[in-house]
């Protein structure tokens with residue numbers, strides 16, 4: 423009979439390509455941890471997780487926990503929100519360059535009326551999470567890290 | 574591979590439309606076919622940019638129905654989705670199909686009905702072209718992303734934010750000035766004489782971007798007929814040739830090395846210049862993706878028209894005005910003309926063709942007519958970039 427053995431096809435399917443799933447990453451955030459991946463080839467850290475190293479594309483990745491510390495590279499204050507965020511305005515999305523290298527996007531815990539360009543470059547640490555309850559297009563509860571200035 | 578020409582163009586009025594997307598796209602297509610002097614049976618394939626039809630009219634697969642609406646027969650008809658760059662990606666692929674010899678006459682363009690959705694829902698659906706897993710829960714919006722880029726620009730080039738805002742305002746003043754002169758623009762005869770204070774004191778959307786730093790939500794469509802360059806003169810005395818195209822893809826915001834120097838745009842533009850065997854100094858006019866004032870400055874630098882960090886001051890000095898070094902967005906751009914996202918790339922090409930024929934509106938037409946022009950279209954937060962270089966003569 424021509425064709426391939428079912429067992430062989432099943433075995434191929436069982437190979438895992440994702441070391442840290444996005445769901446596990448979000449679970450980590452909920453537990454107060456910023457999880458990522460360390461690359462065996464270049465030593466670089468990938469965060470948020472991807473199936474390959476974000477710096478060199480190698481697949482030999484190991485799950486690690488980042489310090490949650492870093493520096494604000496930019497931010498904005500959202501005054502006109504998209505549907506689902508009307509009750510959150512004003513809020514402050516920010517980009518943080520972590521001590522370990524990769525940037526992550528999150529919220530900055532700061533007074534929206536007094537925040538200024540001066541916060542760029544300030545040291546921050548992950549202090550919690552913001553929970554988004556999802557909508558009919560992106561169902562389920564989703565989270566992002568919240569950062570607080572430490573200096 | 575064959576050279577490709579544009580032989581007909583069509584464009585609906587941008588703004589709020591009561592017509593359906595199918596009707597809008599048909600209107601632009603029939604104009605383009607009339608302009609080229611061709612009929613439906615001449616068209617061998619349809620390439621349609623449409624970013625959000627599922628949310629606007631509960632319609633997916635709009636390209637097939639667009640072909641049906643025009644009675645084009647059972648030809649290949651494909652929807653292209655690259656957020657706000659959808660139409661440019663469609664046109665680029667259309668040109669490739671003609672270039673390859675697969676087709677001798679195609680219709681390409683785009684359509685969108687974004688204004689109809691209302692601000693809150695439109696903002697939600699536009700934000701879908703942000704990276705959903707990481708940027709979704711953050712509630713990032715497009716103005717938010719470009720506001721972050723503006724703050725980065727201010728920091729990077731040591732331009733105090735309030736000074737940068739004043740320089741950015743000149744993009745809005747210029748583009749609204751030209752939009753007000755363009756009968757097809759959403760803001761025709763409106764806001765043609767803005768002042769810096771009008772822009773910086775307008776309602777804050779995402780700090781530091783005000784409403785007047787942003788393009789509007791819009792409905793509209795635009796379409797083109799393309800054929801091999803060697804056949805073009807059979808249809809028109811003024812064909813416009815596709816000299817080079819480029820396309821690039823970006824990442825989530827957090828994986829971008831520098832918000833002010835998006836690699837996707839730099840790479841895409843470089844490929845387009847290489848194909849066209851031209852350099853920025855050869856280009857006479859630009860239609861580029863000014864979804865926000867800061868976006869125009871970043872684009873001007875990525876394309877190589879100004880040094881890094883110098884586009885803000887150059888714009889304030891008038892170097893992108895009609896009589897400046899490189900006239901930019903003489904149609905009004907997205908800010909003055911409107912931004913029906915899936916149609917925008919086709920609208921940019923439409924206005925480039927009109928400029929090359931000397932048919933742009935008085936006050937917007939550059940003199941002498943441009944020899945070479947370039948369009949730049951951006952989708953998402955630098956996720957999809959596409960460039961087209963056009964010329965009045967084959968290289």
Ligand SMILES: [Zn+2]
Pocket residue numbers: 461462463464465466475476477478479480
């Ligand atoms: Zn690596």
